[in-house]
Amino acid sequence: MGLRESLARYAVRSAHVLVAEAPGANWHTRVTVERHVLARGWRLASSPADADVLAVCGVPGTELAGALDLVWDQLPGPRSRVRVDGPDTAATALEQAERDLLDESAQRDDSRSRPTTPDMDHGGDGDGDMDHGDMDHGDMDHGDMDMAPGGIPLAGGGQDRDGLEMDVLHLRLGPVLPYWPAGLVLRCSLQGDVIVEAEAHVVDADPHAPHHGHAAGPIGNDDHDSAAIFAARRCDNAANLLALAGWEEAATRARSLRDRLVDGADAGVAAASVAELSRRVARSRLLRWSLRRVRPLSEADLEAHGLPSHLLGDPRDRLLAILDRARGALHGSVDTSAARREGVTPGVLPHLVTGLDLATARLVVASLDLEPLGTSQEPAHA
Amino acid sequence: MPDSTVTAISPVWALAGATALGLLVVLAAVLDGLLGARATGAAGSTGLRRPLAEATRLLRQRRRTTVAADRLLWRVGGAGLVVVALMMVTVVPLGEWTLLDLDVGVMWFNAMDVIVWALVWLTGWGANSANSLVGGYRFLAHGLGYELPLMFALVAPAVAASSLNVGDVAAAQNRVWFVAWMPVAFAVYCLGVVAFSVWGPFSPALGGDIAGGVRAELSGVDRLLFDGGRYALLAAGAAFAVPMFLGGGSGPLLPSEVWVVLKTASLLGVFVWLRRKLPAVRPDVFMELGWMVLLPAVLLQDLVVAVVVVWRG
Numbered sequence: 001m002g003l004r005e006s007l008a009r010y011a012v013r014s015a016h017v018l019v020a021e022a023p024g025a026n027w028h029t030r031v032t033v034e035r036h037v038l039a040r041g042w043r044l045a046s047s048p049a050d051a052d053v054l055a056v057c058g059v060p061g062t063e064l065a066g067a068l069d070l071v072w073d074q075l076p077g078p079r080s081r082v083r084v085d086g087p088d089t090a091a092t093a094l095e096q097a098e099r100d101l102l103d104e105s106a107q108r109d110d111s112r113s114r115p116t117t118p119d120m121d122h123g124g125d126g127d128g129d130m131d132h133g134d135m136d137h138g139d140m141d142h143g144d145m146d147m148a149p150g151g152i153p154l155a156g157g158g159q160d161r162d163g164l165e166m167d168v169l170h171l172r173l174g175p176v177l178p179y180w181p182a183g184l185v186l187r188c189s190l191q192g193d194v195i196v197e198a199e200a201h202v203v204d205a206d207p208h209a210p211h212h213g214h215a216a217g218p219i220g221n222d223d224h225d226s227a228a229i230f231a232a233r234r235c236d237n238a239a240n241l242l243a244l245a246g247w248e249e250a251a252t253r254a255r256s257l258r259d260r261l262v263d264g265a266d267a268g269v270a271a272a273s274v275a276e277l278s279r280r281v282a283r284s285r286l287l288r289w290s291l292r293r294v295r296p297l298s299e300a301d302l303e304a305h306g307l308p309s310h311l312l313g314d315p316r317d318r319l320l321a322i323l324d325r326a327r328g329a330l331h332g333s334v335d336t337s338a339a340r341r342e343g344v345t346p347g348v349l350p351h352l353v354t355g356l357d358l359a360t361a362r363l364v365v366a367s368l369d370l371e372p373l374g375t376s377q378e379p380a381h382a
Numbered sequence: 383m384p385d386s387t388v389t390a391i392s393p394v395w396a397l398a399g400a401t402a403l404g405l406l407v408v409l410a411a412v413l414d415g416l417l418g419a420r421a422t423g424a425a426g427s428t429g430l431r432r433p434l435a436e437a438t439r440l441l442r443q444r445r446r447t448t449v450a451a452d453r454l455l456w457r458v459g460g461a462g463l464v465v466v467a468l469m470m471v472t473v474v475p476l477g478e479w480t481l482l483d484l485d486v487g488v489m490w491f492n493a494m495d496v497i498v499w500a501l502v503w504l505t506g507w508g509a510n511s512a513n514s515l516v517g518g519y520r521f522l523a524h525g526l527g528y529e530l531p532l533m534f535a536l537v538a539p540a541v542a543a544s545s546l547n548v549g550d551v552a553a554a555q556n557r558v559w560f561v562a563w564m565p566v567a568f569a570v571y572c573l574g575v576v577a578f579s580v581w582g583p584f585s586p587a588l589g590g591d592i593a594g595g596v597r598a599e600l601s602g603v604d605r606l607l608f609d610g611g612r613y614a615l616l617a618a619g620a621a622f623a624v625p626m627f628l629g630g631g632s633g634p635l636l637p638s639e640v641w642v643v644l645k646t647a648s649l650l651g652v653f654v655w656l657r658r659k660l661p662a663v664r665p666d667v668f669m670e671l672g673w674m675v676l677l678p679a680v681l682l683q684d685l686v687v688a689v690v691v692v693w694r695g
Binding site for chain 2: 007008010011012013014015016038041046047049050052074076077078111169171177178179190192193242243244245246247248249250252256284286287289290357358359360362363
């Protein structure tokens with residue numbers, strides 16, 4: 001037993017945590033959880049299959065709770081699910097997760113109670129030929145139910161951008177996805193990996209309450225409109241965009257800047273660091289080459305979609321603008337409360353991502369420098 | 383056929399070769415852990431033990447499967463990378479010893495690296511998941527861009543040595559290393575190694591934007607094999623560069639075996655270090671770079687090498 005235990009202890013030292021953030025005022029909680037995770041030598045997971053711990057920041061509404069249950073089912077196990085109600089409880093929640101992971105008997109019971117085959121499997125094992133779902137027989141028109149291997153209906157057909165018949169796949173992006181705005185769900189119709197149609201909404205948004213920046217701004221925020229927090233959020237958004245662009249070093253730097261700002265670093269020093277990061281980003285030719293031509297927005301586009309002026313240009317321009325805004329806020333030259341009100345509403349996202357492939361769509365969404373999308377759920381009364 | 387410059391040894395030594403490759407993998411993983419810990423500001427000791435803790439974690443984790451997965455092909459793809467890497471190192475001479483003294487060793491390496499195309503794509507395909515499949519196709523898009531330049535990069539040393547035998551290529555560098563007068567071929571070769579290891583700038587196939595792409599659905603031992611396989615490919619690629627470009631076992635004082643290992647480890651270290659330094663190369667636009675810049679450049683390099691060989695010959 002001793003060996004088993006010490007191996008488990010050793011394994012848990014590098015646990016991976018999937019962080020889910022309920023929309024609303026949980027940004028600070030999520031940031032704190034991420035920091036504790038990294039400080040422990042743990043890592044942030046990229047997908048449910050990669051995760052040992054599911055950390056839910058804030059109180060999920062019914063829709064998000066449903067999505068979280070699906071995610072939870074996909075964790076391979078040993079697994080632990082913790083809820084973090086606020087920044088103060090992040091450390092204790094992760095300690096709880098560690099204890100859960102080490103609790104051999106509870107983990108064994110958990111694994112026994114799980115089905116051995118994935119959920120949608122309807123018994124008939126060995127239907128290995130199901131994969132013709134991706135083949136091109138869109139025009140053969142078979143009834144959909146009897147051709148549903150594993151319970152998944154086959155893809156329907158549709159005209160692709162070259163006017164050819166091609167299968168359409170429906171895929172949801174969000175709400176639990178790394179480097180993605182909290183609570184945002186983008187339902188996409190894909191042909192290949194190109195988004196041909198999309199629809200965006202925020203989970204559990206109360207249709208009667210204004211849920212995006214225009215009317216109310218972030219609701220009941222625990223960290224009001226201080227310039228440092230505004231700048232920290234910009235750095236967080238920049239870190240996400242850099243991570244999606246695959247530039248790990250710069251993303252790490254942006255994230256540590258964010259952390260320093262949350263900790264209340266001196267504004268002048270922080271502004272200098274932001275400027276330095278900005279210079280590094282501007283110098284990278286590979287980044288420039290890689291991000292150019294990805295949904296550039298002209299003045300006319302901005303006007304047509306009612307977007308703020310700092311979104312002009314391609315994602316690289318927008319990345320530099322994000323960092324500029326952070327620096328401006330620290331210098332006091334950007335009116336942060338006004339800047340918060342001119343946010344982007346989820347409604348314009350479909351227009352911006354249609355026609356792009358998944359990778360560039362993710363880059364575009366991250367480059368919009370979104371304010372947290374509001375919600376009716378508040379941790380205050382939890 | 384001239385007498386071979388290297389001696390083939392008993393296949394039993396394959397075990398030692400595999401162990402050596404394993405040690406290089408651990409070395410690379412430790413270095414990556416240290417660099418990662420330094421970047422995130424975690425204590426250095428967490429970086430040092432990270433690879434081992436990570437491996438233990440994955441061995442303790444359950445394997446999972448997805449709805450209607452193509453299980454056979456999925457597992458073949460995931461486990462295949464390690465096998466391919468082992469096959470690659472069989473033709474790398476360690477000083478004057480080699481496991482497999484093939485007359486077409488260079489082509490053998492090339493054939494192995496093409497198998498990686500199938501393996502990575504199958505791993506993406508098998509899980510029956512949109513994100514994995516997108517990742518698989520991203521790798522193929524990169525593959526289209528890097529494979530031809532890589533092939534022509536391998537041509538340069540072979541032409542200069544007038545042989546496809548890896549030992550002969552290494553022996554042909556007794557005066558001046560090939561890297562010195564075919565730097566373009568060397569650079570393109572290194573890029574190819576990084577690319578077929580799905581590493582650094584060439585990792586959009588495993589991108590965070592598609593939830594880990596090819597390995598989105600892998601867990602437990604399957605994930606360990608896949609990631610271990612990537613490290614092994616990187617190590618095998620670094621090892622193969624030594625006889626091809628870096629003068630094989632030649633070097634002062636130390637025995638040739640030690641030089642091969644030292645050169646391999648150094649190049650491997652550079653590859654690992656490079657990972658965090660560069661942004662990703664988008665698969666949909668890499669063709670432009672691969673075929674418009676790299677391919678002409680490396681063809682020109684081949685021409686220069688051919689002219690030099692004819693002129694000297």
